[in-house]
Amino acid sequence: MKFLCVDCDRQMTFEERRLPGDGTLAAAFRCPQCGRVVAMLTNPMETQLVASLGVQIGGRTIPAQPLEMVRGMVAGGKEDAFDEGKRETGNVTWSADAQQRLTRVPGFVRGMVKKIYTDYAKERGIAEVTTAVMDAARAELGLEGM
Amino acid sequence: MHIRTYHELTEPDRSGLAAQIMAQRRRVAQRLAGVERLIAVMSGKGGVGKSYVTAHAARALARVGRRVGVLDADLNGPTAARLLGARDGRLAVREDAIEPVVGADGVRVVSMDQLLADGRPLAFRGPEAESFVWRGAAEAAALREFVADVAWGALDVLFVDLPPGLARFQELAELLPVPPAVLTVTIPTPESGDAVRRALRAALERGATPLGIIENMTGGGFAGTAADDLAAEFGLPVLARIPWHPARDTWDRLGERL
Numbered sequence: 001m002k003f004l005c006v007d008c009d010r011q012m013t014f015e016e017r018r019l020p021g022d023g024t025l026a027a028a029f030r031c032p033q034c035g036r037v038v039a040m041l042t043n044p045m046e047t048q049l050v051a052s053l054g055v056q057i058g059g060r061t062i063p064a065q066p067l068e069m070v071r072g073m074v075a076g077g078k079e080d081a082f083d084e085g086k087r088e089t090g091n092v093t094w095s096a097d098a099q100q101r102l103t104r105v106p107g108f109v110r111g112m113v114k115k116i117y118t119d120y121a122k123e124r125g126i127a128e129v130t131t132a133v134m135d136a137a138r139a140e141l142g143l144e145g146m
Numbered sequence: 147m148h149i150r151t152y153h154e155l156t157e158p159d160r161s162g163l164a165a166q167i168m169a170q171r172r173r174v175a176q177r178l179a180g181v182e183r184l185i186a187v188m189s190g191k192g193g194v195g196k197s198y199v200t201a202h203a204a205r206a207l208a209r210v211g212r213r214v215g216v217l218d219a220d221l222n223g224p225t226a227a228r229l230l231g232a233r234d235g236r237l238a239v240r241e242d243a244i245e246p247v248v249g250a251d252g253v254r255v256v257s258m259d260q261l262l263a264d265g266r267p268l269a270f271r272g273p274e275a276e277s278f279v280w281r282g283a284a285e286a287a288a289l290r291e292f293v294a295d296v297a298w299g300a301l302d303v304l305f306v307d308l309p310p311g312l313a314r315f316q317e318l319a320e321l322l323p324v325p326p327a328v329l330t331v332t333i334p335t336p337e338s339g340d341a342v343r344r345a346l347r348a349a350l351e352r353g354a355t356p357l358g359i360i361e362n363m364t365g366g367g368f369a370g371t372a373a374d375d376l377a378a379e380f381g382l383p384v385l386a387r388i389p390w391h392p393a394r395d396t397w398d399r400l401g402e403r404l
Contacts, residue, residue, distance in 0.1 A: 014160040023272070023273055049279055052287055053287060055163050057161050066239060066295040067291045067295050070288050073284060077262060078264075080236060082238075083237065083238045085238070112239075
């Protein structure tokens with residue numbers, strides 16, 4: 001999908017994506033000529049359809065994880081289906097409260113979520129993942145439900 | 147008012163949804179680069195023993211030293227992992243891939259059965275309302291991830307065990323750089339023959355290469371000549387006739403013909 005500023009006859013450019021947490025999505029597009037901003041709002045069904053395709057409006061902000069769609073969307077997954085032992089975590093550590101919050105994530109997807117937060121911290125030179133870092137990553141990366 | 151059309155807008159698009167889809171396709175092709183042959187096991191008819199045949203054909207090839215994988219594409223009724231003794235293994239996560247579980251005779255297996263808690267049906271998190279709109283896309287994406295995100299490694303043969311019907315075959319054919327070879331399983335009855343005929347025809351229309359017909363459950367209560375009829379109609383060999391209680395050499399002979 002693309003957005004056209006009809007007055008300027010210019011293709012609008014993606015500005016920002018927000019996942020408010022209710023299954024919907026908001027994406028803002030700006031006209032590079034007049035600066036007008038429009039928001040595209042998708043309902044839960046439309047949002048889910050896009051997610052099911054494994055694509056992200058606004059482009060990917062983090063590399064795809066293996067079985068990302070399956071792990072993120074399958075309900076009733078086996079708690080111990082995955083062995084994360086072979087994944088490199090580098091020198092990033094986790095604070096006690098961040099670890100506690102992580103335990104609330106279902107085991108089926110926990111390893112992937114941990115990896116995403118760890119990579120987020122590593123890329124920004126953050127030595128320790130805290131709940132504040134998790135909140136920042138969720139907002140920045142659009143990790144709804146993680 | 148003049149409004150330019152979609153294809154007339156050629157400026158860079160940060161979302162690049164089409165480019166993201168193309169990247170997914172490239173990942174599939176890269177992952178399958180080490181797979182010598184991909185064989186889709188199909189029928190069109192449920193309950194004819196596709197998974198049973200797949201598992202034993204895979205084991206027969208593995209026993210003679212071939213490197214073999216089985217991708218269980220029956221997401222809603224997965225049985226290949228149990229048949230291959232790979233149901234309870236954990237899938238090891240690497241940086242960019244999942245390692246398949248090694249089952250009987252060294253066959254590498256990935257199945258939804260390894261992922262779902264016991265007795266749970268395949269369900270996706272998401273809005274229930276109008277789930278028919280997105281569920282098909284989610285299942286197709288799961289199939290894509292089973293191909294593209296699994297470290298299949300160098301394989302002589304990767305079997306894809308398809309569910310009944312045509313939809314999953316079409317999703318698979320869409321994903322692959324070239325249409326797959328297909329192995330068609332039927333039971334002797336004319337009803338099975340009718341369903342298999344439609345599936346086989348659909349596969350051929352998508353450019354699939356037919357390897358032949360396997361007639362399962364012969365010599366028992368099922369009467370008919372479905373395998374011979376299909377073989378004559380499509381000019382294909384009957385690769386094996388599998389009795390109700392096959393001996394190991396039945397599978398070994400099938401393996402020799404694949």
